[in-house]
Amino acid sequence: MKITSQPRSYLGRPLLHGEDQSSIVDSCPLPRGNGCGDAFAPVILSGSEESQHFLQRKLREPGDGWRLVAKCFSRKSALLRVFRVALLRDVLARRYLTSFFLVVICFGSLAFGQNPEIQAAMERARQDLAQHDLQKAVQEYAEILKLDPRNAEIYSAEGVALYGLGRTRQAAEALQKALSLDPGQSTAELFLGLSQSSLGKCNEAIPLLRRRLGPPTPVDLRRVAGISLLSCYRDTAQYEQALDLARTLKKSFPADADVLYNVAELYTQLWDVTASELLKDHPESYRVHQLAGQVLEAQGKYPQAIKEYQLAIRENDKIPDLHYRIGKILLDQDGPGADDQAIAYFKQELQVNPDDAAPEYSIAEILRQQRQFSQAERHFRRALQMSPDFVEAHVGLGQTLLAEHQLEAARRELEKAAELRPDDPAAHYGLMMVYRDSGKPESAAKEMALFQELTAKQRQNFRSRLRSLLSGKDPARQPSR
Numbered sequence: 173m174k175i176t177s178q179p180r181s182y183l184g185r186p187l188l189h190g191e192d193q194s195s196i197v198d199s200c201p202l203p204r205g206n207g208c209g210d211a212f213a214p215v216i217l218s219g220s221e222e223s224q225h226f227l228q229r230k231l232r233e234p235g236d237g238w239r240l241v242a243k244c245f246s247r248k249s250a251l252l253r254v255f256r257v258a259l260l261r262d263v264l265a266r267r268y269l270t271s272f273f274l275v276v277i278c279f280g281s282l283a284f285g286q287n288p289e290i291q292a293a294m295e296r297a298r299q300d301l302a303q304h305d306l307q308k309a310v311q312e313y314a315e316i317l318k319l320d321p322r323n324a325e326i327y328s329a330e331g332v333a334l335y336g337l338g339r340t341r342q343a344a345e346a347l348q349k350a351l352s353l354d355p356g357q358s359t360a361e362l363f364l365g366l367s368q369s370s371l372g373k374c375n376e377a378i379p380l381l382r383r384r385l386g387p388p389t390p391v392d393l394r395r396v397a398g399i400s401l402l403s404c405y406r407d408t409a410q411y412e413q414a415l416d417l418a419r420t421l422k423k424s425f426p427a428d429a430d431v432l433y434n435v436a437e438l439y440t441q442l443w444d445v446t447a448s449e450l451l452k453d454h455p456e457s458y459r460v461h462q463l464a465g466q467v468l469e470a471q472g473k474y475p476q477a478i479k480e481y482q483l484a485i486r487e488n489d490k491i492p493d494l495h496y497r498i499g500k501i502l503l504d505q506d507g508p509g510a511d512d513q514a515i516a517y518f519k520q521e522l523q524v525n526p527d528d529a530a531p532e533y534s535i536a537e538i539l540r541q542q543r544q545f546s547q548a549e550r551h552f553r554r555a556l557q558m559s560p561d562f563v564e565a566h567v568g569l570g571q572t573l574l575a576e577h578q579l580e581a582a583r584r585e586l587e588k589a590a591e592l593r594p595d596d597p598a599a600h601y602g603l604m605m606v607y608r609d610s611g612k613p614e615s616a617a618k619e620m621a622l623f624q625e626l627t628a629k630q631r632q633n634f635r636s637r638l639r640s641l642l643s644g645k646d647p648a649r650q651p652s653r
Contacts, residue, residue: 290319306333324354332363340367362393366400374404395425402434406441414438458487462494474501495521496531503534511538529559533568540572548572563593570602574609582606597626
């Protein structure tokens with residue numbers, strides 16, 4: 173969730189000029205009659221579809237439209253459908269969310285005819301919420317419950333506040349009490365599900381959270397419930413349900429970091445479970461060596477990875493991709509004779525998988541760097557026959573043709589690469605070289621400017637990713653072969 177620097181009120185809107193949090197809370201006093209005037213009261217208090225349209229219209233009006241709604245409205249269910257709530261990212265965000273819910277509850281919890289002691293306690297609780305002091309608010313709600321022990325909404329308010337304080341066990345008790353008094357307390361049901369999930373009581377949490385995934389639960393709170401439910405599915409090994417929910421969450425919140433992280437956690441757990449089953453059921457299989465090699469390669473333990481791949485090949489020399497992986501590792505290590513050894517493995521990969529463009533390209537690139545241009549050209553063209561949109565192969569072939577002074581043919585290949593991937597610096601650098609050698613300085617300068625712009629952007633992106641990694645906010649990383 174992106175956190176903006178602009179102050180926001182409990183009700184989720186930006187603060188108006190000269191306004192502070194207390195002025196918004198003052199818009200939610202203890203009800204003193206309906207306080208709305210005869211014209212508005214019947215519409216707002218009806219809780220009907222008409223009231224929803226009325227509220228939304230008033231919220232769009234300039235001036236005091238927000239305060240009018242806050243003062244007049246006493247049906248929290250409709251208010252919850254109007255205002256969107258930010259998800260809890262950390263303790264502070266969770267307290268803001270809790271404060272919002274408690275302000276909402278105050279519109280409907282103490283409707284009419286309360287005694288002065290309850291009104292005074294509720295006013296103190298409201299002031300505590302204005303100061304983000306949930307602990308004192310909890311104490312005031314406890315005092316109210318001594319005077320009115322069957323008030324379901326106050327139990328619900330107490331439970332949400334306790335959840336905001338991280339006291340999830342006590343929160344669950346209060347929320348359960350609220351639901352026992354009034355099973356229709358949807359807020360209590362949602363936060364009870366979140367509390368039970370935090371306590372590891374997933375069997376109790378799952379049915380509660382399932383019911384909160386759709387309307388009328390606000391969209392952002394469906395996100396909270398969905399992430400918590402996904403965690404419970406993982407913990408209880410309900411992987412089919414977890415995968416279905418993960419797909420739904422990714423579709424609904426495609427760029428959400430918390431959703432992506434939790435989905436990644438699911439996939440990691442599935443990988444671990446499946447790998448354990450493989451090791452248990454087929455300990456002597458070549459697949460075990462293949463899996464071990466991939467793990468070691470990912471850890472940067474290249475010599476051990478090569479040994480595991482070679483053991484897998486020894487048991488089954490027809491496995492696709494293993495010869496290629498060994499060849500790439502040898503190239504990356506750049507030891508004595510690495511080029512020749514890598515080419516040998518790439519050729520073996522082509523025997524196993526003749527239609528794989530990657531080993532053809534890799535052979536071509538080694539030969540190009542060795543300035544064996546005619547052989548390199550042949551392998552680049554084979555790679556492009558297998559994969560016509562292989563950008564790196566178009567660039568490599570263009571560079572090879574340029575070295576052979578075939579300027580027009582080189583231009584065609586490099587322009588194709590730039591068409592397929594406009595932000596590829598290598599394609600534009602190659603075109604700059606072609607135009608320079610063709611006596612077209614203006615076109616060469618244009619391509620050089622593009623090349624410099626793209627390389628600068630890549631450096632900036634790299635620095636941003638590095639800062640994200642160092643700060644613990646790791647963006648999604650694209651796997652590379």
